[in-house]
Amino acid sequence: MLGRLNHVAIATRDAVKAAKIYGAAFGAQISEAVPLPEHGVTTVFATLPNTKIEFIEPLGEASPIAKFLERNADGGIHHVCYEVVDIITSRDTLVKEGARVLGDGVPKIGAHGKPVLFLHPKDFSGALVEIEQA
Amino acid sequence: MLGRLNHVAIATRDAVKAAKIYGAAFGAQISEAVPLPEHGVTTVFATLPNTKIEFIEPLGEASPIAKFLERNADGGIHHVCYEVVDIITSRDTLVKEGARVLGDGVPKIGAHGKPVLFLHPKDFSGALVEIEQA
């Protein structure tokens, strides 16, 4: 069973500004900016009743979203993150079904302190997919 | 208060194929393909516990997603849709806060039979935003 949509991540050069209109125009609850140097991003999130929107801006040299922002000057929807019960089981099923896992296939600790993997956009209609062990 | 994330829409040339890996690898519930000629798309959706992913493929001439697929050959995340209580109140607040509404600003009946508006991506970090009266 596919788990919850944990978040939609939107890459931008200014996460605080990006989140602000969600607060002003929608009354959404907006978090403080949280720098995550080990992930190369600063995060601000907008809380919705059923999920969250994460605004990510580059932090430091070699941010993983720097290239995306070169190609998409205005920013854009960067990835979607689904929760899974067991990331190893999910990874193995995904690979069996023909999906490619990015990197070395070993789950890393993600922005929420939980194991995550990223899947190849070409296998998901151009959408970068993150899976997170809930 | 910002409402629920109603759906994330993923544009693709083959919505059935795009949804299939969600069914096979994640065990997600996948709908039949639903042609919506008045919207120029065929839709397949994957149901998650808290929201849904909508796969949209072009239908007929002049599909509103044809250009997106020219620019993004593999497909990609096309828009996010938030629920609002009153679409006219939300539109007016959004405009007051500096967000641009696409088209003539008059809500149209969307793919789910409810009034919708689309907002300018430049005002939402490059993300195309749909609001739907829930």
Ligand SMILES: [Co+2]
């Ligand atoms: Co993420």
Ligand SMILES: [Co+2]
């Ligand atoms: Co939509």
